[in-house]
Amino acid sequence: MAIERINPDGLHPTPGYHHVTVVPAGRLAFLAGQCPLDASGTIVAAGDFLPQVDQVVANTMLALAAVSAGPEHVVRTVIYVVTDGKVVLSSVWNRFLSSPLAPAFTTASTLLGVTRLGYDGQMVELDVTAALP
Secondary structure (H helix, E strand, C coil): CCCEEECCCCCCCCCCCCCEEEECCCCEEEEEEECCECCCCCECCCCCHHHHHHHHHHHHHHHHHCCCCCHHHEEEEEEEEECCCHHHHHHHHHHHHCCCCHHHHHCEEEEEEECCCCCCCCCEEEEEEEECC
């Protein structure tokens, strides 16, 4: 079985992982956790939740497009937010639901408050699995 790994143009370089992994059996795409990094790998709006959601949405849309998929093809999401506050979790969830990625969250989704994410100042990360058309 051949597994295809892709780092789409327009997304930041990685330290070894790929933004998208495609498995031929059933044609699923497993996106690496999408972070609020711009194309140069710089964190966007360090410590600010909502602008980071917007960057995560933009990065996720690029990754999905790289495999000819859209939000409607997403079959699983996990949202990680650095908080233990319900108000912050709700505002992040609502920002995703008002974004172009909103159809992705009509599927199996999990929203988690966590202590820390990988980059200094990173407040949000999104894990996505998509069934390819």
